Amino acid sequence: MTYSQLVEEIFKKKSFLCVGLDSDDNKIPECIKGSTKADTLFRFNRSIIDATARYAVAFKPNVAFYESEGADGWRALEETIRYIKQKYPEILVIADAKRGDIGNTSERYAKAIFDHLGADAVTLAPYMGKDSISPFLAHKEKWSVILALTSNVGSEDFQMLSCFDDDITAPQICCSKRGKLSLTNVTEKGELTPLYERVLETASSWGSKDNTMFVVGATHAEMLTNVRKIVPSHFLLVPGVGAQGGSLEEVSEYGMTAECGLLVNSSRGIIYAGNDEYFACAAEAKAAELQKQMATLLYRYSKLYK
């Protein structure tokens, strides 16, 4: 799926909602359960997909919830994505997998996610650098969604660390000294920026806004102004609205571009909105409520609303 197709879909549906399919066998209503766990996962997903598709522009199955059921879980994930692509080809499918490995291995992951599963996009961890991401970017009309600033508490451990911001001298200094450096040595050579900014700056140069998105958690909405200085037009995938406490209003105020540039994810808030035989209606109502809010926010902050 291309950038312009995604933008078109957003303004057609007046929604930038991504529905997270974190489908957990333990939380799925009894009435929809199938003969196997894998069957249950697929049946539940199919109901949620049909109930929310008119309000959503993306579905994001979290691979962990399928992998934890082994090969059968993978089969349910394959069936789920095939179902979406056949019935709703205009909807973006993001495999939330947080992969990343050395080049020849990332090629295999890209093959798994894009060719075998048929997803349009995949979430990736940036720690291993450019050659761990490039094999994904090489796939035409597919998306790499790179972690920048995540929504969890642990985002403070490394993503918020201040890094010395100088492309040329920083690695040289590390290598030549084999250890710690006192700051006085480099006082006049550069600036400090948080690691997540460095990831945005560096990783946005590997591809373009047509094949790269970044994950920025809604729990850090106030930092979106700063994020937009670095990546003014890339799409951002924003988790953390709802169960994790982020605000849709703030995310839109600080993060929306003229062409929207946001995909806001809600998982648990939608798919477990109900737990009886009306679970799909409850999910639909929740998705519709979010879409309504999103329409207002698109009207207020974007430029393409008609």
Place this chain on the structure above:
Amino acid sequence: MTYSQLVEEIFKKKSFLCVGLDSDDNKIPECIKGSTKADTLFRFNRSIIDATARYAVAFKPNVAFYESEGADGWRALEETIRYIKQKYPEILVIADAKRGDIGNTSERYAKAIFDHLGADAVTLAPYMGKDSISPFLAHKEKWSVILALTSNVGSEDFQMLSCFDDDITAPQICCSKRGKLSLTNVTEKGELTPLYERVLETASSWGSKDNTMFVVGATHAEMLTNVRKIVPSHFLLVPGVGAQGGSLEEVSEYGMTAECGLLVNSSRGIIYAGNDEYFACAAEAKAAELQKQMATLLYRYSKLYK
């Protein structure tokens, strides 16, 4: 598997060899091919495992190579690990998966890798911080193998960045300014350390040497002295010897502890040593050669050699 069981196995076999099962259908000799790709992967792995088990203390299937064959690939991975644990229960199985996600999702990955697949250890990306790793550490007698300094070129992109090393003031500075800071502001407050050192320092405090290892690539062998200042007794998983150019000799000189503390991985160098009907013999010969070198190095640098 416990730390002392692993050390015992190393000195019994006089080996710290980890055989990487990066099994690629395109490179597997014709003679071993089965009726399906999944069958081929398992048949090949079984031959390699039987040929190298007496020289190895760990097997490391790289999950990407199975995932890229979808649900059938997962089945082959399940069968491979089951085969190792049934026939060679004393050998550590590391699922090379490079996972890491928010807490409730990492719990699912831990379930997938430890409970469903039955692996003893898993490789993890540290970018999302403590709560992305803790669910793995909660599993008794299982191992989290955290990426610190990887063997690929991209390791220079972020892992070598100089970070401001001050637990308390660094995040405060980032948040309060919402942007860049000139270094003069913090000159007297701390020191700069490469990000990978910061990962070693921080992540080693989440668990202990009994449940945590770190990945340090052999292509950075000269940095192992420094790594050992931070984690003097943790096991290190060292990829990059062989195909990627790292030196076993240097890794042992700079990285070995009294109790060894190293698992050196070789994948392509062993499993594709031959490509005809004698591929298993070729793999065995290559593993035996490495084990012989390792015995000499254990004699020279460790303290438990008898």
